Amino acid sequence: MRRDLFVAGTMLVALAAVVTRMVAGPPVLGWYLLAWALFATAVWWARRVPERRLGPLVVVGGIVLATIGLVTPPSSSTDSFRYAWDGRVQAAGISPYDHPPADPALAGLRDDWLFPADCGGPVLWPLPGGGCTRINRPTVPTIYPPLAQGYFLLVHWLSPEGSRHKALQLGGWAMAVLTLLALSRLAGARRAAYWAWCPAVPVEAVNNAHVDMLGVLLVVLAFGAVRSRGALLGAAVAAKLLPATALPGALSGVLANGVAWRRLLGIVVPATLVVTLSYLPYVLLSKASVAGYLPGYLQEERYVGGGNRYAVLRLLMPDSWAPCSAALLLALVVLAVLRYGDAERPWQGALLVSGSLLLLFTPGYSWYALLVVALAAMDGRWEWLGAALAGAIAYATGPAATDSPATAFYAAAALAVLIGWSVRRPLRAETRQ
Known part of the structure; x- marks a missing residue:
């Protein structure tokens, strides 16, 4: 046990050194791969350490890694x-x-x-x-x-x-640490390590200060709450649209025995109200559309018409089929969560939807996966972290064309999720019996 703890700590020291190098300049594939390898090794050696002994290493290590993100200006995002x-x-x-x-x-x-x-x-x-x-x-x-x-x-x-960029970085640091503390309380130290030690946190949440961190924190708080869950999820959506993928998780199993109207309304109504009220001041103040550049962004990133996205699906079908197929498959995942999802573990359905979106649409930005990292920590399903690694590789190497390293990593991440599902399914059935 002591050896396991020592090795995990040693890996974290090495990871801290690599992260320091990562935030010192533009993204480099080799540093990304090394950081994730050290992260995986640290988590592996920590698996047999008792929660009580592991907790301080997870929290202190996570805070140290997050703090490294403050030492330089934004390194890989403007x-x-x-x-x-x-x-x-x-x-x-x-x-x-x-x-x-x-x-x-x-x-x-x-x-x-x-x-x-x-x-x-x-x-x-x-x-x-x-x-x-x-x-x-x-x-x-x-x-x-x-x-x-x-x-x-x-x-x-x-x-x-x-203060320039520093105030935004400090905001990202505070939210990353609050998320770490919330995950430690809700999921335990072993699972919280998936968030605390993940290289994406110091680089994207802190150093590059991505506002995605605000949405992630609100989603984690929402799944730790009960009465205010819908309002917090609505606030997350109003911070960054991607947390909308967590809403089906909050409604897991709502279609199991007919529509559970009370729970449906308890989530959808406050979420919708919060989003509406947050937009209202800007609608009244603005002369232009409050959608801003969103339509143009979707076109620019080639989510409309295929382009360099949908890399995994494009390995299996003609390029022109990929956009509609991705939308259809994601809709089926949402319906499966609404029908078969575990209402006692809503973060599980949220992870399935948000992770599936990454694997189907294969975005080229590593910070989009911060939500998946947090949800994987809540649920303990480490195999979904591969989607976050694939996004980092895509950002370091360029768009996920069919012959790019990013496509191979996204395909491997999808395979890991499928293997994990096939292994966990019989175990879950035995547990129910």
């Missing part, structure tokens, strides 16, 4: 620059949905950090008419939902002058 800009625009009394950052009407809000005078540096976007900015897609309005916008505004208000 999204947080848009967050800072949206907060600044709102503080000026302007809707972030009405004007893109390049709009001359907002020129008075520009500074040398987000709009540097020297356009010779890396990761800068040109502005029409000259100049440059650190904000990606500067000619289109924001894409982020209203609760995320409220978070950006709050961070802006709380940020000292000249």
Whole structure:
């Protein structure tokens, strides 16, 4: 037991060193693979350590790894620059949905950090008419939902002058640690390690400060609550749309014996109310659509028409079939959760839906999988972590074309999930008997 704990701790020290290297520059495939290998090794050696002894290592190790994300500016994403800009625009009394950052009407809000005078540096976007900015897609309005916008505004208000990216990183750190503590309480230290030691947390939740972390925290809190579950899930959706995949899990088994209207209404009504109320101020304030750049983003990322997405399905069928097939399969997964899901373990259905979405649509962004990592920790189904690894590989190597490493990793992740399901199914049947 002591040897297992020592080896797990040693792996975490090595992982901390690798994560330090990862946040020091752009994504590199070798560092990603090494980090995930160390993560898997640490979890493997920790499996026989008693919960009481493992708990401190999980919490302290998770906090140390998350803190490493604070030591450098965002290393592999420019999204947080848009967050800072949206907060600044709102503080000026302007809707972030009405004007893109390049709009001359907002020129008075520009500074040398987000709009540097020297356009010779890396990761800068040109502005029409000259100049440059650190904000990606500067000619289109924001894409982020209203609760995320409220978070950006709050961070802006709380940020000292000249804090730049650091305040958003500290917000991501606080939410990652709160999620760790919540998972430790709800699922135990052994499962919480899946979140605490996962390389995606310090890199994407903290260093790159992705607002996805707000949605993840709200989903975890929702599944730890009962009375406020619907409202918290609605808030998660209003922070980042991906947590909508957790809603079917909250309704697991609702169709088992006819529609359980009381539970259905207890989730759907408060969730819908929270989303509606969060959008309402922006609808009243904005002259443009509060959907922002979302339709354009879906087209740009080629979710409409196939493109480089649906990599696993495109191994099995013609490219043109993949988009409709992915939507149909995801709908069937949702129906299966609503009919056969375990109401006592709603996070299990949420994991099945959110993980299936990643495996069917194969996004190229590693932070999309933060929700799956948290849900895998809640349910103890480590095989779903492969979807998060595949997303990291896709981000490090480029779009998941059929001949790319990302496609192989997504296919392997899907196979691991199927194997895990086939192994766990008879065990679950024996337990019920």
